[in-house]
Amino acid sequence: MPSYMKAIPLILAGVLLNAFAQIAMKKAVGAAGMEWGLASLTRLFLHPWMLTCLACYAVSVVVWAGALKIAPANFAFPFMALGFVCVALMARFYLGEAIPKMRWAALIVIVIGVCLQAFSGETEAANTGISANANGGADGARTRDLRRDRPSL
Numbered sequence: 001m002p003s004y005m006k007a008i009p010l011i012l013a014g015v016l017l018n019a020f021a022q023i024a025m026k027k028a029v030g031a032a033g034m035e036w037g038l039a040s041l042t043r044l045f046l047h048p049w050m051l052t053c054l055a056c057y058a059v060s061v062v063v064w065a066g067a068l069k070i071a072p073a074n075f076a077f078p079f080m081a082l083g084f085v086c087v088a089l090m091a092r093f094y095l096g097e098a099i100p101k102m103r104w105a106a107l108i109v110i111v112i113g114v115c116l117q118a119f120s121g122e123t124e125a126a127n128t129g130i131s132a133n134a135n136g137g138a139d140g141a142r143t144r145d146l147r148r149d150r151p152s153l
Contacts, residue, residue: 004071008118011067011079017060019086023094024053078117081110 028049033040044050067076085107091097099107 004075007067007071007076008079010063011071011076012082014060014064014067015079015082016086017056017063018080019083019090021053021056021060022083022087023090024049024056026091026095028053075118078114081114084110 028044028047031049032044032047034044035041045054064076088099088103088107092099
């Protein structure tokens, strides 16, 4: 198993924190309202649900930084698409929002796509001859070859 697979718990925690932040923001806007006046915006940003939203975002940044220390960005970032799934499910269960059948189908396609990209990394690297170094990037020789093959402007 590639070492960057160890980042999956951090990646998923970041996704869940971002998704819950969306739900908290929706609850804050519903409770405090959303108008473009200073008093209204102050009331909104001091509402407990908005503070929860901002705290979730802040913690998710720290968790995400930890994930990116372990995994390449091109492996980690596609997992953010699971946020669509998490927000839909949380909105259904916490806010009572309906999810139409076509949206369920779209959410299933997203999950399949994330799974495909998550488990394609090691095989693709082996097939292309690209090896990961300690920093999670391509080895220097392969990177230089790609730069040399690029057309000049």
